[in-house]
Amino acid sequence: MKTDDLIASLSRDAAATGPDVHRRLALAFLAAAAAAGAVMLPTLGIRPDIAAASTGMLFPLKILAVATLAVGAMALVRAAARPEADLPRGVLVVPVVVLLVALGHEVATQVPANLSARMIGRYWGVCLIAIPLLGLIPLAAILGAMRAAAPRHAARAGALAGFAAGAIAATAYGLHCTDDSPLFVIVWYGTAIALLASLGALLGRRLLAW
Amino acid sequence: MRAALAGDEAAYGRLLRELTPFLRTIARSGLARAGRGTAEAEDIVQEVLIAVHTKRTSWIPTEPLVPWLRAITKHKLIDHLRRRGGTGHVDIDDLAEVIASPSEEPGIATRDVVKLAEGLPSGQKAVIHAMFVDGHDTKGTAAALSMSEGAVRVALHRGLAGLAKMLRGTV
Numbered sequence: 001m002k003t004d005d006l007i008a009s010l011s012r013d014a015a016a017t018g019p020d021v022h023r024r025l026a027l028a029f030l031a032a033a034a035a036a037g038a039v040m041l042p043t044l045g046i047r048p049d050i051a052a053a054s055t056g057m058l059f060p061l062k063i064l065a066v067a068t069l070a071v072g073a074m075a076l077v078r079a080a081a082r083p084e085a086d087l088p089r090g091v092l093v094v095p096v097v098v099l100l101v102a103l104g105h106e107v108a109t110q111v112p113a114n115l116s117a118r119m120i121g122r123y124w125g126v127c128l129i130a131i132p133l134l135g136l137i138p139l140a141a142i143l144g145a146m147r148a149a150a151p152r153h154a155a156r157a158g159a160l161a162g163f164a165a166g167a168i169a170a171t172a173y174g175l176h177c178t179d180d181s182p183l184f185v186i187v188w189y190g191t192a193i194a195l196l197a198s199l200g201a202l203l204g205r206r207l208l209a210w
Numbered sequence: 211m212r213a214a215l216a217g218d219e220a221a222y223g224r225l226l227r228e229l230t231p232f233l234r235t236i237a238r239s240g241l242a243r244a245g246r247g248t249a250e251a252e253d254i255v256q257e258v259l260i261a262v263h264t265k266r267t268s269w270i271p272t273e274p275l276v277p278w279l280r281a282i283t284k285h286k287l288i289d290h291l292r293r294r295g296g297t298g299h300v301d302i303d304d305l306a307e308v309i310a311s312p313s314e315e316p317g318i319a320t321r322d323v324v325k326l327a328e329g330l331p332s333g334q335k336a337v338i339h340a341m342f343v344d345g346h347d348t349k350g351t352a353a354a355l356s357m358s359e360g361a362v363r364v365a366l367h368r369g370l371a372g373l374a375k376m377l378r379g380t381v
Contacts, residue, residue: 003252003256006256007223007226007230009342011219011226012341012348012363013263013367013370014219014221015363017215019267020270021270022270081268082273082281083265083281083282084273084277084280084281148268149268150281210261210374
C-alpha cells in the first residue's frame with residue numbers, strides 16, 4: 001500500500017477521537033478515589049477513635065504519607081502516559097520525608113524492645129487483603145484511561161498504574177486502620193501496594209503495549 | 211494537530227502528509243545507524259503514521275508536538291528493529307553472508323497492509339478495501355457497501371486499530 005493512501009484513509013478517521021490522556025487520567029483518578037472510599041466506608045468504616053487519633057502525631061503522619069504517595073504516584077502515571085516525558089521521580093521525596101519524620105518520632109518515643117511488635121502490629125492480615133481489594137477498581141479505572149496512552153515501557157506504565165491504585169487504596173484504608181506505627185506502614189502497606197504494582201505490571205504488559 | 215483532534219479531516223490529512231518526510235528522515239537515519247538498509251524505511255513510516263493516529267490522544271495539546279512525534283517514531287523504530295532481529299549495534303561484516311543469501315521470505319519482504327487486512331472481520335475488511343484499494347471516500351464507501359456513513363467510520367476505526375495490533379504482532 002502506498003503511504004499516501006494510508007494517510008488519506010487515516011485522515012478520514014479524524015473524527016473518531018476523544019479527550020487527551022491527561023483528561024482521561026484526571027477522571028480516572030477521581031473515579032478511583034471515589035471507588036476506594038465508597039467500598040471502604042460501608043465495609044470497614046472509619047476508625048471510631050479518629051477524633052482522638054487525629055490529635056496525636058502518628059495517625060496524621062500516616063495519612064499524610066500515603067496521601068502524598070498517592071499524589072506522587074499519580075504524577076508518575078501522568079508522565080508515563082506520554083512517550084516523550086521523563087518520570088518526575090522527585091515527587092516521591094515528600095512521602096519519604098514524611099515517613100522519615102514519623103520513624104524519628106517512633107524511635108524517640110518507643111523503647112527498642114517494642115519496635116518489632118509495633119512493626120507486626122495487630123491487623124497486618126486485614127491490611128494485606130483489604131488494600132489490594134480496595135485497589136482493584138482504581139487499577140481498572142487507571143488502566144482504562146491508560147489505553148489512550150503511548151507509554152515508552154508498557155509493563156512499567158502498568159506497574160505505576162498499580163502503584164497509584166495501591167496508594168489511593170492505602171489512603172482509604174488508612175482511615176480505617178488503627179496500626180499507626182510507620183514501621184507497620186512501611187512493611188505492610190508497602191507490601192500491599194507492591195502486590196498491586198506487580199498486578200499492574202502484568203496487566204500493563206498486555207494492555208498498554210502499542 | 212489541534213484542528214485534527216477536533217475532527218477536521220482536511221487539516222489532519224495535510225498534517226500527516228507534511229509530517230511524512232520528517233518521519234522518513236528519522237526512520238532512514240535510525241536504520242542506517244543500526245547498520246540496516248533503508249529499504250524498510252517506508253514500512254516504519256507507515257507504522258509510525260498508524261501509531262500517530264491510534265495514539266494521538268497521548269499528545270497533550272499544550273505541549274510541543276515535535277518531541278512527541280520523535281518519541282513515537284523512536285518507539286516504532288526500536289520495535290521494528292527488535293522484531294526484525296536487529297540489536298541496534300550490528301557489525302556489517304557479520305551480516306555480509308546473511309545479506310548475500312536471498313533468505314528473506316517473500317511475505318516479509320513485501321509486507322502489505324492490505325494483505326494484513328485479510329485477517330480482519332469481513333465488515334472491516336470490506337471498508338478498508340473500499341477505501342484503500344478502490345479509493346472511495348467515506349460517502350462512496352457507505353454507498354458501495356450500503357452502510358451508513360457512521361457505520362463506515364466505526365468499521366474503519368476498528369479496522370485500523372486491528373491493523374495496528376497485527377502490525378505489532380506479525381514477524
